[in-house]
Amino acid sequence: MSIIQSIKNRVRQRSIHVCYVNVGSCNGCDIEILACLAPRYDIEQYGIYVHNNPREADILLITGAYTEQWEDKLRHLWDLIPEPKAAITIGNCPISGCAYNRRGARIDPPVSKHIPVAANIPGCPPRPTEIINTILELAPVVFKDYEIKKEAAEKERKAKEAKR
Amino acid sequence: MKKVVDVSLPIGPVHPCFKEPARIKCETVGEKVLSAEVELGYVKKGIEKIMVGRPWQEVMFLAERICGICSVIHNMVFIETVERISDIEVPIRAQYLRVIVNELDRMQSHLLANYSYCYTIEHETLAMYLINLRETVIDQLELITGARITCAYIIPGGVRFDLRDEDAATLSAALDKCEKDIRRYVKIFEEGPLIALRSKEVGIITKEEVIASQAAGPTARASGIEFDNRLNHPTYQKLDFKPIVLHSCDNYARIMLRFLELFQSIELIRECLKRLEGLKGEPIRGGGEVGEGEFTWTGEAPRGGLTYHVKTNRYGHVAEISVQTPSIMNMDACAHYMLKGADSAADITAVFISSDPCISCNER
Numbered sequence: 001m002s003i004i005q006s007i008k009n010r011v012r013q014r015s016i017h018v019c020y021v022n023v024g025s026c027n028g029c030d031i032e033i034l035a036c037l038a039p040r041y042d043i044e045q046y047g048i049y050v051h052n053n054p055r056e057a058d059i060l061l062i063t064g065a066y067t068e069q070w071e072d073k074l075r076h077l078w079d080l081i082p083e084p085k086a087a088i089t090i091g092n093c094p095i096s097g098c099a100y101n102r103r104g105a106r107i108d109p110p111v112s113k114h115i116p117v118a119a120n121i122p123g124c125p126p127r128p129t130e131i132i133n134t135i136l137e138l139a140p141v142v143f144k145d146y147e148i149k150k151e152a153a154e155k156e157r158k159a160k161e162a163k164r
Numbered sequence: 165m166k167k168v169v170d171v172s173l174p175i176g177p178v179h180p181c182f183k184e185p186a187r188i189k190c191e192t193v194g195e196k197v198l199s200a201e202v203e204l205g206y207v208k209k210g211i212e213k214i215m216v217g218r219p220w221q222e223v224m225f226l227a228e229r230i231c232g233i234c235s236v237i238h239n240m241v242f243i244e245t246v247e248r249i250s251d252i253e254v255p256i257r258a259q260y261l262r263v264i265v266n267e268l269d270r271m272q273s274h275l276l277a278n279y280s281y282c283y284t285i286e287h288e289t290l291a292m293y294l295i296n297l298r299e300t301v302i303d304q305l306e307l308i309t310g311a312r313i314t315c316a317y318i319i320p321g322g323v324r325f326d327l328r329d330e331d332a333a334t335l336s337a338a339l340d341k342c343e344k345d346i347r348r349y350v351k352i353f354e355e356g357p358l359i360a361l362r363s364k365e366v367g368i369i370t371k372e373e374v375i376a377s378q379a380a381g382p383t384a385r386a387s388g389i390e391f392d393n394r395l396n397h398p399t400y401q402k403l404d405f406k407p408i409v410l411h412s413c414d415n416y417a418r419i420m421l422r423f424l425e426l427f428q429s430i431e432l433i434r435e436c437l438k439r440l441e442g443l444k445g446e447p448i449r450g451g452g453e454v455g456e457g458e459f460t461w462t463g464e465a466p467r468g469g470l471t472y473h474v475k476t477n478r479y480g481h482v483a484e485i486s487v488q489t490p491s492i493m494n495m496d497a498c499a500h501y502m503l504k505g506a507d508s509a510a511d512i513t514a515v516f517i518s519s520d521p522c523i524s525c526n527e528r
Contacts, residue, residue: 023185026229030184031183031276052178052180064207069206098229105209125312125314
């Protein structure tokens with residue numbers, strides 16, 4: 001591993017920028033994200049910063065059951081986020097639609113159908129500690145040796161093509 | 165046609181200041197706002213449609229999930245409507261317990277609203293103090309009801325859990341802490357020169373404009389309208405409830421009114437705790453069966469009047485339901501009157517947040 005890669009690994013795990021988007025929740029989960037900012041949980045001591053700006057985000061937090069209006073917008077938002085990136089869904093709604101998943105509701109869960117999701121946090125709503133815990137557990141998996149993994153994947157893809 | 169507008173400035177739907185998706189479209193000349201429009205519809209799920217035809221046991225939980233910030237009042241108003249349809253009596257101890265939980269919920273909602281405003285005008289110190297105090301209130305809510313946000317505490321004919329003596333002691337200790345802290349924060353808010361600069365004389369809505377736009381709740385009371393739906397509630401009438409009214413009509417008045425209502429809520433909870441002392445051992449749940457009927461009932465949500473119109477059939481299923489939430493009027497008042505003439509683009513979000521919009525409530 002090169003020196004620059006080890007620096008990148010170290011730095012990325014201590015500065016995780018988060019953007020959250022509500023795609024049709026009851027905002028119970030949104031205020032649990034806000035509660036993470038409180039000095040009691042103190043999300044910034046772990047190096048997680050809530051900016052709500054997709055262009056500088058690393059992790060996208062998604063709440064809600066995916067209403068029709070977000071069909072093109074969520075994909076667009078996801079494309080704005082620079083690599084490496086990961087999406088975490090919060091609450092039961094993005095997984096199954098929770099209480100809203102009945103005939104006649106204008107929702108289209110799960111969210112993983114529309115964009116790649118790395119982790120789900122179940123709960124209605126989950127506690128702030130669970131949200132922080134998930135972000136901290138997921139960050140090393142996504143960000144560690146990102147460039148090396150990307151190169152390996154590229155090589156594998158090329159090898160497969162050559163075989164064909 | 166002559167073009168008078170410089171820039172049409174869209175804000176949202178994903179914006180650092182907004183908790184929920186909404187879009188404000190402003191027509192500006194320089195930085196002065198000529199007119200504004202709020203575009204909604206990003207979180208429309210159609211809850212009222214899926215409520216129809218279901219038994220009240222299911223609708224109760226759906227009603228609570230209309231809004232995560234003010235979930236207790238949605239639960240309370242729906243259950244009170246159902247009780248009035250089928251003439252279910254509520255034991256007196258349960259009535260006071262309902263008021264305690266409702267006022268705790270109002271406290272956390274007002275603290276969150278003031279946090280959002282302070283965060284928007286970049287006074288992060290006060291914002292962090294307020295959101296930390298909200299955790300104390302949420303802890304009490306969790307202690308009594310068993311959940312932080314969606315607690316489903318109120319059921320037809322009473323409440324789910326009793327208040328134990330040790331919980332009552334913890335609650336009154338927490339209230340003392342809250343009162344002391346809020347007094348300090350109100351002083352910071354009153355004396356801060358930055359806050360006065362950003363809040364006073366900004367986002368003015370006069371009494372006549374409030375009547376024209378039918379704004380409700382703290383937005384109306386900060387413009388001199390003496391109305392609160394809690395005046396019509398039988399339990400609050402027993403507690404001698406009087407609404408707080410301010411007359412300066414600007415952002416400062418709206419935030420200050422929420423601070424003053426926090427003190428009022430604390431006083432109401434203390435009075436309830438005092439009365440519960442004399443009602444020890446009394447039942448918290450009466451009997452009753454949900455029957456056929458139709459009724460409209462209004463309660464006071466943290467943002468204004470919340471109306472439920474419910475029609476049930478003889479099996480206790482909901483045949484028709486319609487919900488009217490206060491935020492849509494407040495947001496309309498904000499777009500048409502408060503934002504008009506705002507001097508800078510930075511004030512647009514501050515004014516919008518000061519009316520405490522709850523978009524999930526609106527769109528359902």
